Amino acid sequence: MNEEKKNYTFFEVIARIIPIQFQSAPFNCILENLLAVIHGLSFSLTVVATQHLFDTIAKAAVNEAGFQDCLVSLLLLSGVTFGQQILNGVHNFHGTGILFPKSMGKLTVLLHRKLKSIDPAQFENTDFLDDLNKAREGIRAIPLFCMILYLCISFYGVYFLSIGVYLFTLKPMLLITLLLAFIPAILAQTIQVRVFTRLEEQSAPLRRENEYYQKTICDREYFKETRILGAFSFFNQLFTGTMELLTCKIWKAEMKTALLKLMLNITTFAGMGASAYLLFTATMNGEITIGMFAAVFAALGQIFAIMDEIVGKHVSSMNKDIGKVNNFLHLLDMHERTGLDGIPDFTKGVAAHGISYTYPGREKPAVKNLSLNLAEGETIAIVGENGAGKSTLVRLLTGIYRPLKGRVTIGGLDTGEIAPSSLYKGISGVFQKFQRYKMTLEENVAISGSPTKAGSHQAESALREAGFEKGKIRMDDMLSPEFGGIDLSGGQWQRIAIARGLYRVNGFIVLDEPTSAIDPIEETRIYKQFQRLAEGKCAVVVTHRLGSAKLADRIVVLDSGEIVDMGTHDELLSRPGKYADMWVAQAQWYEREEEKLVR
Structure with missing residues (x-):
């Protein structure tokens, strides 16, 4: 069931995620890089404009230039600086306000489409659930990773290329000094990649536990029980414990990276000092003008600040996120459950x-x-x-799971060879753990059919067949207090779930213990109605209440995953066995209920 994971190199990750990011928002990706290129050039233009202003002022001091020349140079620098600030605002807004949320939305859709194609049995695998948790973290990490990559190439790359050419023309040694300061910092960051990749692998199981304990404390589904039974302290202790473990692991990783950043700062300081000394000696020797000295000296602080930002912030962020990106790619590479097309003939x-x-x-x-x-x-x-295997058998008979041995055919189609989308055509079901969708009453029923067929008339008909009493509830009422709607009882929700199953056009219908909140006599009534609705169809009823089972044409008795008996209700009662023992144990339920009805 588990699949071997491929370890992607940094460049393999880039080669995979750039096309994914580009497909999610092609126009915005192009615009983001174009803005970055122009933004990067604007920084270099600022250095040139600063040099021009100081050279003009120096000439004016010896009467080689006039006030008008100085004013033009000042206006030029002001214009470049003002334009740079405008570009900075537009660039940041486009990246964080448009490209990032748009990419996250498209990546979420991509993940959901992938999950639709993965074998449902994987959701019983704890390793897969950990991988899924990691992959969800990658949804946010990939857009950030790509945006930083765009920034490093299109913005910083253009800036350093243009400013590097400028510095090389002034004094080649200046450029070499910058590189000597930059390279050790990059090497330090490669160590950080391993640290945070290992951290992500260790954190995912703990994070999944922590999220679950948080739900038990805060979610509407749990809070009544945890408060009434006094379980809040228990779950809060588990939540706090996993949070402390997570924090401890993160602290250790951050401690290692803090030492690396210290090395980076020392290297940066030494490089900046060497560059300033070279610049000073070049000016004193008459190799560069006063304007060049002022412009480059002012730019040196900006250059090293940008280098620190690239290595200490952006490259560091990429190193932290690369493990999450890897996990997203691992999930995308998982084997999909595919098959041939077909139409079941029931x-x-x-x-x-x-x-x-x-x-x-x-x-x-x-x-x-x-x-x-x-x-x-x-x-x-x-x-x-x-634990007899009833629900597992239903999942196998409906094609949700594929048997590890043997074969299942649905309407003549082999579940091991046919695509799930073909198998599920014409199959409907109501399950014990049905969903309470935070939607309107009509949508809660019609969601199981084709949207073109959804309508109040068909939904109301299904609700009547399921025995749902609407009373004052309207079809467009929202069934969720969180969204300003109403709440229903457990029995009402179960009838909606049954109506949802009946609404779907089907030739094979399954009821997997959907009536646990309904008393035995009312359950029998529902199953009798279901028996009429299932005429001419293949139908399976899973129940632990034998009073309803006797309505079936045949009863299959399971024990430890095997069929231990089979026959009609009367046949099974006529001989000793598991069914007869269960019937004797449960008969008193129905006797008491029948006495109540007589009274």
Whole structure:
């Protein structure tokens, strides 16, 4: 189940993410680089304009230039400086305000499309869930990584190239001094790459735990239970513990990088001192003019500040993010579940032939060597104790999981060979862990069908079939207090989930214990209604309440992932076995409920 990860080099990462970033916003990527080039040139023009102003003032001091010449030089410098500030604002706004959020949105869509194609069984794999957590961090890291790359190449690259040519024409040794100060800092940053890549690998499992504990403390889904049962302190302690571990790991990594930055500052200071000395001696020897000295001396501070910004901030940020970017690429490279196209023919029924399935990280099979045939128009009930493999079998019969051994055919299509999108056509289901979507009542039902067919009439019909009593609830009412809407009871939500399953056009429908919040007598009524709606279709009912199972054409009894008995309700009760034992244990439920109805 686990896939071997490729270790990407820095240049491999760049080669992968630049096309991804460009495809997410091609126009904005071009504009971002164009603004960066112009912005970089404006810094070099400032140095030239400064030199021109000081040279003009020096000439004016010896009556070789007039006031008008000085004024023109001053206006030129002012114009370049003003334009540079305008460019700086436009450049920053475009990068952080337009390109960054646009890229994040497109990368999120790309990740979701990838997840749609990954085998659903991976979501039972803790290693994959850690990788997914890391990949989500990469959604933010990639746009930042690319924007810094654009900045280093198009802005800083253009600036240093132009200013380097200028310095080389003045005194070649100046350029060499700058390079000698810059190279050790870059070498120090290569060590930082390993530090933060290792940090990201170690942090992802802890971060996932920490996020879960935070949900148990704060989320609406958990807070009532954690407060009433006094579990807040327990989860808060777990949250604090994982946060402390995370902080400790981050602190150690930051400590190492702080020492590297200290080395960088020492190197930068030495390089700046050497450059200033060379500049001073060149001026005293008459090799450069006073204007050149003033312009370059003023620029030296800016040059080293930019070098420090590149190495200490941008390259450091890239080093921190490269592990997250790698994780995003690893997920994109994961094997996708693909297959041939096809249209299921449910007249051929649904069949399992000697199937076995074991969840990732477990040794005991959830389903083993199981064979079962479901004919068109037949309803079977799958019963068994908790952990018997009922839900796993349903996932295999519907094609959500592919068996590790054996084969499953849905409407004549082999789930191991056919694309999931083809398999799911004509299949509907209602599951125990149904979703409560924060949408309107109509949308909560119609989401299971084609948007072109969504409408109040069809949704209301499905709600009536599911036994949902609307009362004063309107179809356009928002079912979420967080968004200014209303809340419903657990039983009402279950009926909406059933209506959602009935709304979808299907030839094969599954009810996987969707009525846990409904009393046994009401559950029987729903299943009787479901039995009428399932006429002529392949249907599977999974339930732990045997009073509903007896409505099926056949009952399959599971135990430890194997079929231990099969037959009608009467046949199974007529002989000793698992089903008869379960029926005796549960019969008192229905006797009490029937007494209540008689009264």
